[in-house]
Amino acid sequence: MGGNSLTMKICTLMGALAGTLLFLGIWPLAQMFPPLPPSMPAAQVADFYRAHQTGILTGGILIAASSPLFFPFAAAIATFLKKIEGEHAPLTLAFLMICAAGFVTVFLAGLFFTVAAYRPDYPDTTIAIMSDIAFFLFVMPAVPAFVQNIVTGIVILGDRRAQPVLPRWLGYMNLWTGVLLLPGLAVGLFKVGPFAWNGVLAFWVPAVVFAIWFNLMIVAMLGAIRRDALTQA
């Protein structure tokens, strides 16, 4: 099954490419990392978009482009989950739907950054509203990500094989990631403090944890591909 494992490897590495594009788009180009404070007045937000127009527009392209590249990565995860679940795989299907919903928001976030920067002569509040939507699209998906991580964790831990398809610690790591993403649920309630969308607990902890999750998933999946976990019983 050499060809098949090559496809799996490429799909897995697409995740790394997508993550890199997303990070380049949001950080050096759009300069939205860390996010603009939610408490920033509309006039200042609008001025930021006017002053960084080119960076935000090119960043928006990379952010939007990264979104579809996450799907082959999710498909590779789903292939492992399907292998674990067997013929009837409700949790794998759930995982796929939740992932699709969660990563579409990345495309939409890129789109709203683009719209906000596109016409600098728009009124301040119009630009600020677009900006708000873009940031909510970035942070609120912590909610589908939470469910996605719990589902992934349950499937990996439900593996009864003597040599599990994916390592069991990865299952626990998924549960842990899910719990830490939870504060993202409440960003709509706050404009300042640790639970606002630029706060320690709603932004920095989930961002770092997501990065750790992402890299460990890739490492564990490449490891499973290397030992042909998909072709074994």
Added chain:
Amino acid sequence: MNEEAIHPPRRAARGHVPGEEGVWVFIGGDLVAFAIFFMTYAVARRQEPALFDRAQALLDRGLGLLNTLLLLTSSLLVAQALAAVRRDDRRARPLLLGAMALGTGFVIVKACEYSAKIAQGFTLNSNDFSIFYYMFTGIHLVHVLIGLGVLAFAVSRFDNRGALRGGIGVIEGGGAFWHLVDLLWIILFALLYLV
């Protein structure tokens, strides 16, 4: 399946890690997360010590203490259930059910406490302290609910006569998580209600 898969080699009594090692990835990670939570709280408190003291005085220490006792007792029952399983005592399952009942009691007390606070006008965005109070205890409450699910799963591993089917790892791992929930509450109680 080879011989080793059917009869895994007994781990040495010395240096035995309760549950499977992966549970500790989760517990360690969770402790790191809560450590960050508590540091954030400490920093915020230093900025407005007077406001935090005033808001803290509004909390019901009696209910907080009651919840501490509920969780501590519940943890004790889980520990005794584990000991019962180890000596093949059939009382393990009722002990776990007792632990679940106490955990459910914690959830009910918390719900009463929340509604009383909200009725007094002490809500999520009342001040910087109330944000920490509701968010930290809320996230901890999610842990309690997950823990109750884990204990329910552990209870389902026993057959009708009260004997454990399968390995002891489920009870050890679930127990370790339940002790974590207990430990986090004790720190939260001290931090939010007392200090």
